[in-house]
Each structure stands twice: as C-alpha cells, then as structure tokens.
Amino acid sequence: MGQTGDIAQTAGASPAPGVQAIILAGGSGTRLWPLSRTLLPKQLLAINGEKTLLQNTLARTLSVFPARGTWVVTNEEHVFEVRGQLRRVDPGLEANILAEPMGKNTLPAVLLALDRILGENSPEAQSGVVVGVFPSDHMVGDVAAWKSCVERGESLARDGYLVTFGARADTPETGYGYIRRGAALGDGAYVVDGFTEKPDLEMARSMVADGAHLWNTGMFLFRADVFLAAVEKHAPMHFAWWRARREKPLILGYGGIPELSVDYGLLERMKRLAVIEAGFDWDDLGNWAAVYRLGAxxxxxxxxxxxxxxxxxxxxxxxxxxxxxxxxxxxxxxxxxxxxxxxxxxxxxxxxxxxxxxxLAAEGSPLVEAHVTVRRPWGSYTVLEEGPGYKIKRIEVLPGARLSLQMHHHRSEHWVVIAGTAEVQLGERIFLLAENQSVDIPKTTEHRLSNPGKVLVEIIEIQSGPYLEEDDIVRYDDVYGRRVGGADSPEIDRAQKRPEGE
Structure with a gap:
C-alpha cells in the first residue's frame, strides 16, 4: 500500500462524539465533459460562480457541523487538489482528508470515514454519534433552509431513523432517483414508502403527477450504531471488512471489497427510514442542461x-x-x-x-483524463505541443516546492529556465540554473527539479524518445507521499501509470 492512501489512516483530528459530517468527493464524472475530466472532476470545478462545488459544499456543511468533525473522502488522484481547495475554506480541514486508493461507490467510502469518526469508541458511545453524509458536487439554493432540514433530521436520526432528504419533483427527470412518501411524521418528515431509480419518461411523469414522490438528493443522516447494524444485516461482506479493521487497516483491504452504494446496499432494504421534504432548491448538476437551467x-x-x-x-x-x-x-x-x-x-x-x-476512452484519448494544464502538488505542467517522438511542456514550480527524484527509461529531456532560478539534481550533481540557462537530462539518469527561491520557477521541457507517456516515470523519492520505488520495485504499479506527470 502506497503512502498516499495512508493519509486515510494517519492524518486528521482525534475522534469526537456528537455530530459529524462526511463529504463524498471521489467521483470522476463524465456528463460535464470537456470541462470535467478524470483528474479534475466537476466537484473541483467552479461551474456557476467563483467557488468550486466542493468549496460551496464545505461552507454549507460548516454552518451546521464543526470543522473538527467534518471529513472529506476523495480519491488518491485528487488528494492534492482537494487539499488546496480545503485550505482556502478552512486550513484546519486539510487534516481531515481521507484517500480511497480506488473508487468503490458510496458505502465503502462512508465506512472508511466512520473508522476515523468512531475510533476506539465503544458500541455504547457509538449510539451518541450522529453522522451526516453529503455529496460534494450538488447545488443547494437556500443554505438557511438546508440547515433547518438537517437540524430536523438530526432529531429523527437520534430516534433511530436513517433520514434521507427529498427535493420536490416538479419535472419528470429520468436521470434522478425518486423517493415515495408514506405516513407523515410531522414537521415536513415522512416514512419512506419506497425508492425508484432513474425511471423512464412515462413513469417519471406519473410520479411527478401523483405528488407523492420526491427526488433523492443523496444526502442522509444516521446514528452510527444504527448504520453499522444495517451494514451487518444487509452487506455482510462489507461488515466483515469493517470488523477486521483492528487487525488490518481498512485501506489495505479496499481492493477486495465489491462496489456498493448506500442507496442500493442499505436504504432500499431498511425498514426504519424517514424522508424530509427539502425546503431548498436542489440540483445535482449532472449534465450541461442543468448548468443551463440554473445559469443567468x-x-x-x-x-x-x-x-x-x-x-x-x-x-x-x-x-x-x-x-x-x-x-x-x-x-x-x-x-x-x-x-x-x-x-x-x-x-x-x-x-x-x-x-x-x-x-474517446475506447480509442485511448488523453482528453478523458486531463486538461492540457495538469495541477500537481508542486505546481503544474501544460502540454504546449506534441507529435511523434517529441512533447513540449511548460512546467511551473511553486516557491519552496520540488518534483520527485525520478528517471525515465525511454525518453531524454532538455530543460530551459524561462523565469526564476531552478535547482537541478542530475545524478550526483546539484546545481542552479538561472533564466535562459539550460540542461540536458539523458534517459535512465536520476534527476530532480526544485525551486529554492521565493518566486515561481518556469521552465520549458522538451521530451524526445520513442515513448513519452507519463507512466515512464520511476520515482525514487517524493516529499508529497506519492508512491516510490526503483525500476524493479513492486511499488511501480498502477499509481505510477496515471497521467499525473513528473
């Protein structure tokens, strides 16, 4: 298991009782392409306004839940971008990022966070912990109304209900799930009488017309012990994985558990369910038509x-x-x-x-994975031009940052500094390069680029060779916790074969 995934086991505040929040920020998204890409999905984008969807979700969540008890579950590939976005909302949140090594849908992600929330608390103490789970990529129009709904939901959750939130279904959307309201529980809450996932148009029209159906917003509240009892009953394989966490960290068994959503795995099978009719505008921004509908x-x-x-x-x-x-x-x-x-x-x-x-994915297009500019923990790189046997990049290195110590089997590189002063490690040599100075990096030679100064370093990198993809990186040392290993190391695995660069 690489070091990046270990964030989920070692970082963050100590567990605390009371109310806690889990924000799910691990999706990749395809419906907002070409803006949304695998390495920069929609929750990390500013769709309408200056703040990203993740930042808006965080700000909304912090109006109810304490920062110390707010956890963000994301994919390993997005940790560094998520960390930067959290820092701009509340620097203390950086410690509460949990990294999945791979996407396994919402149930494993929630259990991963519960491991941190509950810590070593006894089953008796777990009954006092109420947890809210919120997607990071949805739009909520009235934060005060959302806050009121969550506070009502907390009371129901403490009474043993698993509480969902349903938005008023005013158009026959075929891309949403629907919740059927049952008996009234008072104050805008109802017993859940059933779920329908993404109906056809005729059925959607019928459900909108009957007035008894709400859109499933994917937000829910529960008492920790109630949720875990449901996992034990309805998802025994996942519960066995969870229960064994004392002997082996959850993150180490992540690859062996099946994908499963909370909705399908638990909610559609449970009896004690409540839905609160949302008094706020909501949209999951699942496609470009939604962006148009909500835009000025x-x-x-x-x-x-x-x-x-x-x-x-x-x-x-x-x-x-x-x-x-x-x-x-x-x-x-x-x-x-x-x-x-x-x-x-x-x-x-x-x-x-x-x-x-x-x-595009079937033809192996890189347009699915990343934009021409890819942000990395040390800065960014932009592909300026490429063709058979060559690729030209502009690389920006932040003050005090450094790339990994690495080498390439199949390509050589030529660096030209165009701004700032760069520190270069080439084999056993370490030296400085000023503006307009350059250096050749032969293939199979260990090298590293650093910025020892207080201003941005920019270089032009010209790659040449028969193979120029980003998986031709053998990383020996990295200050950002990414996987490292020599040419024959077992650590050179799928994490080394992403278009993350340098």
Whole structure:
C-alpha cells in the first residue's frame, strides 16, 4: 500500500462524539465533459460562480457541523487538489482528508470515514454519534433552509431513523432517483414508502403527477450504531471488512471489497427510514442542461460564460474556458470549448455526452483524463505541443516546492529556465540554473527539479524518445507521499501509470 492512501489512516483530528459530517468527493464524472475530466472532476470545478462545488459544499456543511468533525473522502488522484481547495475554506480541514486508493461507490467510502469518526469508541458511545453524509458536487439554493432540514433530521436520526432528504419533483427527470412518501411524521418528515431509480419518461411523469414522490438528493443522516447494524444485516461482506479493521487497516483491504452504494446496499432494504421534504432548491448538476437551467440568462435566453461572441443565438449554453468561441445562428444548443476540446450538441441530446466520453476512452484519448494544464502538488505542467517522438511542456514550480527524484527509461529531456532560478539534481550533481540557462537530462539518469527561491520557477521541457507517456516515470523519492520505488520495485504499479506527470 502506497503512502498516499495512508493519509486515510494517519492524518486528521482525534475522534469526537456528537455530530459529524462526511463529504463524498471521489467521483470522476463524465456528463460535464470537456470541462470535467478524470483528474479534475466537476466537484473541483467552479461551474456557476467563483467557488468550486466542493468549496460551496464545505461552507454549507460548516454552518451546521464543526470543522473538527467534518471529513472529506476523495480519491488518491485528487488528494492534492482537494487539499488546496480545503485550505482556502478552512486550513484546519486539510487534516481531515481521507484517500480511497480506488473508487468503490458510496458505502465503502462512508465506512472508511466512520473508522476515523468512531475510533476506539465503544458500541455504547457509538449510539451518541450522529453522522451526516453529503455529496460534494450538488447545488443547494437556500443554505438557511438546508440547515433547518438537517437540524430536523438530526432529531429523527437520534430516534433511530436513517433520514434521507427529498427535493420536490416538479419535472419528470429520468436521470434522478425518486423517493415515495408514506405516513407523515410531522414537521415536513415522512416514512419512506419506497425508492425508484432513474425511471423512464412515462413513469417519471406519473410520479411527478401523483405528488407523492420526491427526488433523492443523496444526502442522509444516521446514528452510527444504527448504520453499522444495517451494514451487518444487509452487506455482510462489507461488515466483515469493517470488523477486521483492528487487525488490518481498512485501506489495505479496499481492493477486495465489491462496489456498493448506500442507496442500493442499505436504504432500499431498511425498514426504519424517514424522508424530509427539502425546503431548498436542489440540483445535482449532472449534465450541461442543468448548468443551463440554473445559469443567468441574457436577453436571448442564452447562458454565456467566458470569451464568447454570440450572434443571433437563442436559448443555448455557450461556454469558453480557452480562446475565443464565436457562434452564430443557433438555438437550443450546448457548445462548450476548452483549450484542447470542443463539445457541440442539441440541448435535447445532452444525455449523449457520456457516450462521447466512452468513445474517446475506447480509442485511448488523453482528453478523458486531463486538461492540457495538469495541477500537481508542486505546481503544474501544460502540454504546449506534441507529435511523434517529441512533447513540449511548460512546467511551473511553486516557491519552496520540488518534483520527485525520478528517471525515465525511454525518453531524454532538455530543460530551459524561462523565469526564476531552478535547482537541478542530475545524478550526483546539484546545481542552479538561472533564466535562459539550460540542461540536458539523458534517459535512465536520476534527476530532480526544485525551486529554492521565493518566486515561481518556469521552465520549458522538451521530451524526445520513442515513448513519452507519463507512466515512464520511476520515482525514487517524493516529499508529497506519492508512491516510490526503483525500476524493479513492486511499488511501480498502477499509481505510477496515471497521467499525473513528473
């Protein structure tokens, strides 16, 4: 098990009773491509406004839950970006990041966080802990109303209910799950009378018309002992994994457990369930049509973001995150442009974006994984140009930061410093390079780039060789806890074969 995943076992505040929150931030997302990519999914993006969806979720959660008791579960690949975003909300939250080595859906992620929340507390103490679970990539329109719903839910959770939250279903959405209300419990709460997952259009229309169905927001509250008893009954394999955590950390057995959602694994099988009808606007921002629906529209009904020239366009979403986007004479369209990809489709076909991503993945396109600029814990790199046998990058290294000590089997590199003063380790030599100075890095030579100064270092890196993908990195030492190992080390595994770079 690599060091990055160990964050989930060693970092964070000591367990505390009372109320605790788990924010699920591990999804990869495909429906907001090309803006959302595997290495920068939608929860890490600012979709509408300056703050990212994750930052908005954190701010909302902290209005009810203490920072010390707020935990963020994410994927190993996203830890460093999540850490930076948490730092801008509350620096103390950095210690409460839990890293999954791989995505296994929501139930294992919640159990991973519960391991930290409950710690060594006895089963009797666990009954006093109420936990809220919240997706990181949803939009909530009225924070005060959301807070009121959560506070009502806490009371029901303490009475032994697993509490869900349902948004008013006012349109027949086929991409949402639905909750059927049963007997009233008072104060906007009802017994849950059943779930329906992503119905067809005819059924969705019927459920909206009967007024008894709510959209499933994916948020829920529970008492820890109630939740674990449900896991033991309905997901015994996961409970056995959880119970063995005293002998072996959960993170070490993560690869052996099946994927399972809380909804399918527990909620749809439990009896003591309550739903609170949300008094707040909610959307899961699951597709570009949702972004259009929630966006500020101009006089022609268009939502325009970025450097866009729109002539005679109506009722369309037009987004540019790179370069000038010029559009004329279209209606009911989605056009989204980034520096390396453009999506154009009718508003009525927005569900087909996932098929575009699947087709790109099938042909091995890097456009699924990352943008041309990839943020790393030490800074970022941008692919400027590439072709057969060569690739050109601009690398930015933050003050005081350093890349891993590494080498490449198949490529050599040439570095030119264009800003700042870089420290270079090349084999046994360590030396400084100022602006306009350069160095050659032969293949199979250990090397490292560092920024010892107080200003940003920028270099141009020219790679050449028969194979230039990012998995041609053997990492020997890393200050950010990423996996390390020599050329024959068993640590050179899937984590070394991601497009994370340097």
């Amino acid at each position: 529209k101009d006089q022609n009904g268009c939502v325009v973001q970025g450097d866009v020239l729109a002539l005679d366009c109506h009722d369309s979403l037009l987004v540019s995150r790179g370069g000038k986007l010029a559009v004329t004479g279209i209606s009911d369209m989605i056009v989204v442009q980034t520096r390396d990809a453009t999506l154009a489709c009718p508003m009525s076909r927005q569900q087909g974006v996932k098929d575009v991503v699947a087709a």
